[in-house]
Amino acid sequence: xxxxxxxxxxxxxxxxxxxxxxxxxxxxxxxxxxxxxxxxxxxxxxxxxxxxxxxxxxxxxxxxxxxxxxxxxxxxxxxxxxxxxxxxxxxxxxxxxxxxxxxxxxxxxxxxxxxxxxxxxxxxxxxxxxxxxxxxxxxxxxxxxxxxxxxx
Numbered sequence: 001x002x003x004x005x006x007x008x009x010x011x012x013x014x015x016x017x018x019x020x021x022x023x024x025x026x027x028x029x030x031x032x033x034x035x036x037x038x039x040x041x042x043x044x045x046x047x048x049x050x051x052x053x054x055x056x057x058x059x060x061x062x063x064x065x066x067x068x069x070x071x072x073x074x075x076x077x078x079x080x081x082x083x084x085x086x087x088x089x090x091x092x093x094x095x096x097x098x099x100x101x102x103x104x105x106x107x108x109x110x111x112x113x114x115x116x117x118x119x120x121x122x123x124x125x126x127x128x129x130x131x132x133x134x135x136x137x138x139x140x141x142x143x144x145x146x147x148x149x150x151x152x
Contacts, residue, residue: 004074004085007121013071018079019043022139028081033089035081035150039097040072041142050141053134054104057143063113066096069146070114074121077150089151091118091128097145100134107132114146 008015019040021027029036042049042065049065051057057065073094077083096111098104111132118126128148138145 004088004121008071008074011067011117011120015078016045016071016075018075019072026080027076030081030152033152034092035077035083035148035152037073037076037081037148037150039139039145039147040069040076041139042066042068042144043072043140043142044068048140048142049144051143052099052101053106053110053143054101059106059109062098062110062143065143066098066110066113066146067117069096069142069144070094070117073114073146073148074118077152081152083152085122087152088122088125090125091122092149092151093129093131094118094146094148096130096132097135097138098132099136099138099141099143102134104134107134110144114144 053062098107098110
């Protein structure tokens with residue numbers, strides 16, 4: 001059976017080092033068997049993926065940014081919470097914030113980038129409830145930010 005880390009590699013990713021908080025919060029809190037992962041922005045080793053859906057970015061670019069945010073969620077689970085991806089019982093819910101113009105209405109399609117990665121890496125354990133909505137701006141100009149609730 002292919003491990004979640006091997007599945008990430010099939011997507012062309014290695015699990016990145018966790019991103020340090022940029023304000024006054026912790027990246028993950030835990031109560032019992034539930035993790036709350038703070039918002040993870042669209043970023044990689046080259047920096048923050050910035051943009052505004054409906055203006056400087058299209059849905060495909062936004063989906064790629066959402067995928068990076070989901071990758072950063074997985075990194076926080078492993079590195080900050082100390083939970084191997086094999087021990088994740090279920091991604092319960094993600095909330096996807098999309099920096100977008102007021103007339104952009106395809107936040108749900110942008111969010112599919114994150115949802116597809118989580119299911120692709122974790123299988124049925126990656127299936128989740130979800131909210132996706134547009135916002136005027138995100139920290140550091142990020143195109144996408146995702147928070148997650150995870151059962152371990």
